[in-house]
Amino acid sequence: xxxxxxxxxxxxxxxxxxxxxxxxxxxxxxxxxxxxxxxxxxxxxxxxxxxxxxxxxxxxxxxxxxxxxxxxxxxxxxxxxxxxxxxxxxxxxxxxxxxxxxxxxxxxxxxxxxxxxxxxxxxxxxxxxxxxxxxxxxxxxxxxxxxxxxxxxxxxxxxxxxxxxxxxxxxxxxxxxxxxxxxxxxxxxxxxxxxxxxxxxxxxxxxxxxxxxxxxxxxxxxxxxxxxxxxxxxxxxxxxxxxxxxxxxxxxxxxxxxxxxxxxxxxxxxxxxxxxxxxxxxxxxxxxxxxxxxxxxxxxxxxxxxxxxxxxxxxxxxxxxxxxxxxxxxxxxxxxx
Numbered sequence: 001x002x003x004x005x006x007x008x009x010x011x012x013x014x015x016x017x018x019x020x021x022x023x024x025x026x027x028x029x030x031x032x033x034x035x036x037x038x039x040x041x042x043x044x045x046x047x048x049x050x051x052x053x054x055x056x057x058x059x060x061x062x063x064x065x066x067x068x069x070x071x072x073x074x075x076x077x078x079x080x081x082x083x084x085x086x087x088x089x090x091x092x093x094x095x096x097x098x099x100x101x102x103x104x105x106x107x108x109x110x111x112x113x114x115x116x117x118x119x120x121x122x123x124x125x126x127x128x129x130x131x132x133x134x135x136x137x138x139x140x141x142x143x144x145x146x147x148x149x150x151x152x153x154x155x156x157x158x159x160x161x162x163x164x165x166x167x168x169x170x171x172x173x174x175x176x177x178x179x180x181x182x183x184x185x186x187x188x189x190x191x192x193x194x195x196x197x198x199x200x201x202x203x204x205x206x207x208x209x210x211x212x213x214x215x216x217x218x219x220x221x222x223x224x225x226x227x228x229x230x231x232x233x234x235x236x237x238x239x240x241x242x243x244x245x246x247x248x249x250x251x252x253x254x255x256x257x258x259x260x261x262x263x264x265x266x267x268x269x270x271x272x273x274x275x276x277x278x279x280x281x282x283x284x285x286x287x288x289x290x291x292x293x294x295x296x297x298x299x300x301x302x303x304x305x306x307x308x309x310x311x312x313x314x315x316x317x318x319x320x321x322x323x324x325x326x327x328x329x330x331x332x333x334x335x336x337x
Contacts, residue, residue, distance in 0.1 A: 174271065197275060216237065
């Protein structure tokens with residue numbers, strides 16, 4: 001049987017009582033001198049000692065675990081948000097656990113059930129619905145600390161990108177290039193990311209007296225397949241469309257494929273802009289103009305806000321991170337000339 005390090009062994013090596021070791025390894029090593037705490041923790045690391053998390057939770061009422069709920073694990077943007085959560089949590093002595101819901105209402109509740117059964121200390125919700133999110137309402141009702149990230153929901157505490165501002169930047173970009181015939185691959189109608197990005201675009205165009213007909217705003221998914229099919233339909237509905245905004249980069253990549261299939265060339269006779277500026281965007285045969293977002297920062301800030309809530313501190317209801325439009329070849333076509 002493999003040798004298991006114990007408090008007694010650490011105490012023997014450090015020449016202190018086991019109870020001193022226990023206090024020194026606690027989150028708040030009250031009553032133990034700083035030098036002693038440092039020595040005990042160093043020896044604990046050397047012998048590979050790990051506190052029994054379940055026993056600690058029973059004693060302190062805390063598990064030091066944060067649950068993170070995302071719509072899907074395969075999405076690059078969500079992976080970056082989670083990396084930010086994980087890093088920030090680890091720096092504060094917490095572990096993160098992630099699971100996905102596939103944006104399914106029943107699955108969302110099931111995953112929350114599992115988190116709560118595991119006695120997580122708090123939750124970061126990345127798949128919220130824009131209006132009246134049922135998961136947020138449940139957590140509020142049950143007194144579980146939580147923060148929304150990635151997407152916002154009306155009346156809820158969240159850390160998101162300023163998606164409206166990002167969409168507005170695209171509107172300014174199109175206006176500066178002289179575009180008046182614009183198509184939108186709008187994504188989901190229940191996600192604030194999609195809703196706000198489209199609203200930002202339309203608000204700027206409306207101010208410039210440019211109308212985008214409802215028939216030229218197509219909702220659906222945010223993958224390359226949807227981008228391809230939606231753009232194909234947009235170009236069939238109006239052959240005069242000279243610019244397309246897709247609410248994320250994967251749908252924009254699909255839009256570029258549909259443009260080529262329709263005999264159009266992004267950057268030469270059609271402007272296409274995506275959102276999130278994933279690394280692939282700059283490496284495409286025709287580099288994609290996109291709105292850059294710091295998703296890693298979003299994840300770390302979500303953890304910081306959650307910890308503040310867990311400690312009863314006041315937090316802003318809606319914290320946003322600024323986006324930046326990165327111009328590349330895909331949107332260089334100007335309809336003004």
